[in-house]
Amino acid sequence: MRRINGERFGRWSLRLDAAYCAVLGAAVALGAGWIAQGVALPTLVIAAAGVAVVVWAGGVLWMLSRLPLRRALGLVGIANVLASLAVGLVSAAAASVLIVVAVLAVSIDIALFATSQAIALRALPARG
Structure with a gap:
C-alpha cells in the first residue's frame, strides 16, 4: 500500500477547502433571500x-501561507468540525425535506x- 504524502495531501486539502468556502459563501450571500424562504432565519443573517x-x-x-502546515490543518479541521455541526443544526430550521437534505x-x-x-x-512526519 502506498503511503499518503501528508504535506502534499494537507496542502491540497486546505486549497480545496478554501475554494469550496469561497464558492459556497458567495452563493449563500448572493442567494440569501431565496435561502431565507426555505429556512427559518432572516435574510441578513444568511447573507x-x-x-x-x-x-x-x-x-x-x-494560514496555509503563513503558519506551519500542522497548525493550519489543526485549526481548519477544528473549524470544519464546528461548522459541520452548526450547518447540521440549521437543517432543523428547514421548511421541507428537500431543503433539510440539501443543508445536511x-x-x-x-x-x-x-x-x-x-x-x-x-500522515505528516512526527515532529522532530
Missing part, C-alpha cells in the same frame, strides 16, 4: 454567514474536509 465564509476562505489561504449535504461536505485534514495530519 452575513455567506460573507463570513468567503472571508474564512481567505483566512484558510493565509453541505454539512457532510464540511465534515469530509475535516476528515481529509485529519488524514493529512496523521
Whole structure:
C-alpha cells in the first residue's frame, strides 16, 4: 500500500477547502433571500454567514501561507468540525425535506474536509 504524502495531501486539502468556502459563501450571500424562504432565519443573517465564509476562505489561504502546515490543518479541521455541526443544526430550521437534505449535504461536505485534514495530519512526519 502506498503511503499518503501528508504535506502534499494537507496542502491540497486546505486549497480545496478554501475554494469550496469561497464558492459556497458567495452563493449563500448572493442567494440569501431565496435561502431565507426555505429556512427559518432572516435574510441578513444568511447573507452575513455567506460573507463570513468567503472571508474564512481567505483566512484558510493565509494560514496555509503563513503558519506551519500542522497548525493550519489543526485549526481548519477544528473549524470544519464546528461548522459541520452548526450547518447540521440549521437543517432543523428547514421548511421541507428537500431543503433539510440539501443543508445536511453541505454539512457532510464540511465534515469530509475535516476528515481529509485529519488524514493529512496523521500522515505528516512526527515532529522532530
